[in-house]
Amino acid sequence: MITLHKVNKWYGQYHALKSVSAEVAPGSVVVVCGPSGSGKSTLIRTINRLEPIGDGQILVNGDDVHAAKGREINRIRSHIGFVFQQFNLFPHLSVLDNVAIAPVRILGLSWHEARERARALLTRVGLAQRIDRYPHHLSGGQQQRVAIARALAMKPPVMLFDEPTSALDPEMVGEVLQVMQSLAAEGMTMICVTHEMGFAREVASEVWFMDHGEIIETGSPAEFFSAPRSERARKFLAEIRH
Amino acid sequence: MLDILRDNWLLLLIGQYPNGPLGGLAMTLILAVCAIAAAFVLGTLIALARTSGIALLYWPATALVYVVRGLPPVMAVFWAYFALPVLIGRPIPGFWTLLTALILYESTYLSEIIRAGIQSLPKGQVEAAKALGFGYGRITCDIVLPQVYHTMLPSMVSQFVSTIKETSLGYIIAVQELTFAANQINSQLLTRPFEVFLILAVIYFLVCFTLTSAARFLERRVARQRNAPALKVQPA
Ligand SMILES: Nc1ncnc2c1ncn2[C@@H]1O[C@H](COP(=O)(O)OP(=O)(O)OP(=O)(O)O)[C@@H](O)[C@H]1O
Numbered sequence A: 001m002i003t004l005h006k007v008n009k010w011y012g013q014y015h016a017l018k019s020v021s022a023e024v025a026p027g028s029v030v031v032v033c034g035p036s037g038s039g040k041s042t043l044i045r046t047i048n049r050l051e052p053i054g055d056g057q058i059l060v061n062g063d064d065v066h067a068a069k070g071r072e073i074n075r076i077r078s079h080i081g082f083v084f085q086q087f088n089l090f091p092h093l094s095v096l097d098n099v100a101i102a103p104v105r106i107l108g109l110s111w112h113e114a115r116e117r118a119r120a121l122l123t124r125v126g127l128a129q130r131i132d133r134y135p136h137h138l139s140g141g142q143q144q145r146v147a148i149a150r151a152l153a154m155k156p157p158v159m160l161f162d163e164p165t166s167a168l169d170p171e172m173v174g175e176v177l178q179v180m181q182s183l184a185a186e187g188m189t190m191i192c193v194t195h196e197m198g199f200a201r202e203v204a205s206e207v208w209f210m211d212h213g214e215i216i217e218t219g220s221p222a223e224f225f226s227a228p229r230s231e232r233a234r235k236f237l238a239e240i241r242h
Numbered sequence B: 001m002l003d004i005l006r007d008n009w010l011l012l013l014i015g016q017y018p019n020g021p022l023g024g025l026a027m028t029l030i031l032a033v034c035a036i037a038a039a040f041v042l043g044t045l046i047a048l049a050r051t052s053g054i055a056l057l058y059w060p061a062t063a064l065v066y067v068v069r070g071l072p073p074v075m076a077v078f079w080a081y082f083a084l085p086v087l088i089g090r091p092i093p094g095f096w097t098l099l100t101a102l103i104l105y106e107s108t109y110l111s112e113i114i115r116a117g118i119q120s121l122p123k124g125q126v127e128a129a130k131a132l133g134f135g136y137g138r139i140t141c142d143i144v145l146p147q148v149y150h151t152m153l154p155s156m157v158s159q160f161v162s163t164i165k166e167t168s169l170g171y172i173i174a175v176q177e178l179t180f181a182a183n184q185i186n187s188q189l190l191t192r193p194f195e196v197f198l199i200l201a202v203i204y205f206l207v208c209f210t211l212t213s214a215a216r217f218l219e220r221r222v223a224r225q226r227n228a229p230a231l232k233v234q235p236a
């Protein structure tokens, strides 16, 4: 479903992704973890081409993301849900219209149909009571749930999350993870950059550990957390457990 | 002084209309509204050209902005006065000359305000729209410009105030606006220039002060709505 083949990425002289190859099967949930600056955000942002790559190939749903010409990339992106650390809701639109606008503009739904779809999704993430509010009226956890609903409104077959809970107050982390967990349970293909190890243990089908622009270890969460193979992974796990 | 006002208020307000051309404060406001409306559209296009990253659009737009901003507004009036008839091939009325000059001048100022707004928008906004599959045009119209216009509203009002003051340049090419009307009155009375021009000053002041106050009010409202510090309105 998602294939990375020898992906290299440079920021100027800095080699941010070093010949990364990996594969995500349909319906699986990959958790990406690793120290700060290891290239997790860079990696996940190349998958929908928010970051260009130097060389290599990335296939999503059969589309070669970085070979797409002109407007083709917009169609490809519309099939890849993306959730940001900072939510990035549109502050000038109501919660309902934040979720409805993409189906209107990109899928050509009427506002009426799109708002129906948005209402259903917002109900599903537990925000049916907030649809007429504006984003700045909501807590961080609520905003992030709106952001997830906004991405889901395009009915993407895959969802990417870049540290969706790390900008949240601790008491709001749970409500967002719960939504992600229910998505996973429905068979959504997901890649999540996160340091929520509880979530990784329970939900992930696979953990990728990154350091210095490389995926240096992959495995099931059970293997990875109880018996990490690499020294760097052991050190990383020791640090996040304090 | 009140007698001057009593005898001439209609002239100051609407010129010789309906027996002659429209003028006075009405003409001043019509000119300013038309100029700012057109400059708003043109200024947006210039700002988009300057933020497009396309050299072929960036350089002409940037050159235009730098040249016009480096000149006093009266130069724009002169250029329009002498160059427009040559370009079009026939003489054009003073109203259109002045309007062209004001649009040219104001659009470069508005373009800078709009460009600053575009560039200060958090980059996550554009990224979120891209990630949903929006193209450049949609991102600009649905996400970027609505937010920019909203935060820029107070600056736009104060730019409107500048435009009102700049319409008085119409006097030098005999456009019948407010200053022209005051000067007509002064020519008739001959001996009372201080009073006539005090009246003129008060009228400009009242109109501009009201609008500047409105801009302050808007500025506070915008700041409250977005929960973010708004750009300060410069007294125009
Ligand atoms: N736009 C950029 N220009 C130059 N260097 C960058 C840029 N973005 C990231 N980098 C560098 O690339 C490396 C990887 O960054 P990235 O954001 O992918 O790390 P990360 O694993 O997501 O870290 P964090 O956990 O802090 O989010 C870092 O060393 C960072 O400094």
Ligand SMILES: [Mg+2]
Residues within 6 Å of the ligand: A040, A041, A042, A163
């Ligand atoms: Mg990151």
